[in-house]
Amino acid sequence: MRAHEGAASLVCMTDTAIAVSGLRKTYGELVAVADLDLEIRRGEVFALLGPNGAGKSTTVEILEGFRKRTAGDVTVLGEDPQHADRAFRERIGVMLQTTSGRSFLSAREALHHAAKLYPHARGVDDTLAAVGLEAKANVKPQLLSGGQRRRLDVALAVIGRPELVFLDEPTTGFDPEARRQFWRLIESLKDDGTTIVLTTHYLDEADYLADRIGIIAQGSLVALDTPAGLRARATGAQVSWTEAGEPRTESTTTPSAFLRTLLSRHDGEIQHLEVRHPSLEDVYLDLVGLDQPALAQEAS
Numbered sequence: 001m002r003a004h005e006g007a008a009s010l011v012c013m014t015d016t017a018i019a020v021s022g023l024r025k026t027y028g029e030l031v032a033v034a035d036l037d038l039e040i041r042r043g044e045v046f047a048l049l050g051p052n053g054a055g056k057s058t059t060v061e062i063l064e065g066f067r068k069r070t071a072g073d074v075t076v077l078g079e080d081p082q083h084a085d086r087a088f089r090e091r092i093g094v095m096l097q098t099t100s101g102r103s104f105l106s107a108r109e110a111l112h113h114a115a116k117l118y119p120h121a122r123g124v125d126d127t128l129a130a131v132g133l134e135a136k137a138n139v140k141p142q143l144l145s146g147g148q149r150r151r152l153d154v155a156l157a158v159i160g161r162p163e164l165v166f167l168d169e170p171t172t173g174f175d176p177e178a179r180r181q182f183w184r185l186i187e188s189l190k191d192d193g194t195t196i197v198l199t200t201h202y203l204d205e206a207d208y209l210a211d212r213i214g215i216i217a218q219g220s221l222v223a224l225d226t227p228a229g230l231r232a233r234a235t236g237a238q239v240s241w242t243e244a245g246e247p248r249t250e251s252t253t254t255p256s257a258f259l260r261t262l263l264s265r266h267d268g269e270i271q272h273l274e275v276r277h278p279s280l281e282d283v284y285l286d287l288v289g290l291d292q293p294a295l296a297q298e299a300s
């Protein structure tokens, strides 16, 4: 290898947290993930969105080293997760969809126990505070609410100060305040340079937190962009108003021109006049297909 090639590959190694090429996972006849290519940079917050059964958890679990792939190349922090050793495990934090709280330990004890497994773990009390569980520190998981157990799962995923955190639907069951608190925690992890991969069904969460969003449908990536880039794919607007007591709605790609015409037709105040631009959710629904069944295609 020539010197400049070595330097180039070193830059590539340090900049890339996750590299996926041609990833495929089948369960018998079912294709859960179909030839997925993806690169996630270090320090990036990456959100994976998609309908139920799209293949998000399967993909994430392969990246975590908990599931074997059928085909393709996967590198996570420079290693193949399929051959993950303890050193690799210490560098990643994982929050699975199912809660993992140890029922015989209190929240604080569970975190103390987990912290011992990592060389540079966070403080237990700081971590409890970051997820808003100080008041429940001495409570066993089975006496926590569903949302509080998820918060404990988040705390367990980040206690080891991992370089890379996987969060599978982390805020399912959170009340609005807990979600905001979780968002602040993600922001502080990002400020520390942590790479974060999260799956979520909340478009606002992905919009707020993610540097880039990957949208997966039927095992394939159908879009990969920044939240702003995805929103920019939406064109046109819906103009609605009330005329002669009847609600009216028009879709238009030229809302200003439409409004000028509408205003010229009305002397007085137009009732309930509203211009609505497509949201990220509209773009998402368009990409995954409104009528798309949440089933992976049959293996070919």
Ligand SMILES: Nc1ncnc2c1ncn2[C@@H]1O[C@H](COP(=O)(O)OP(=O)(O)OP(=O)(O)O)[C@@H](O)[C@H]1O
Residues within 6 Å of the ligand: 027, 030, 032, 050, 051, 052, 053, 054, 055, 056, 057, 058, 059, 294, 295, 296
């Ligand atoms: N162990 C398994 N054996 C057989 N099929 C599986 C298995 N795990 C997942 N599947 C199937 O693979 C497809 C993808 O599932 P996956 O859990 O990855 O979807 P998901 O996008 O995470 O969905 P959700 O949003 O509902 O969590 C689904 O059709 C699912 O039924």
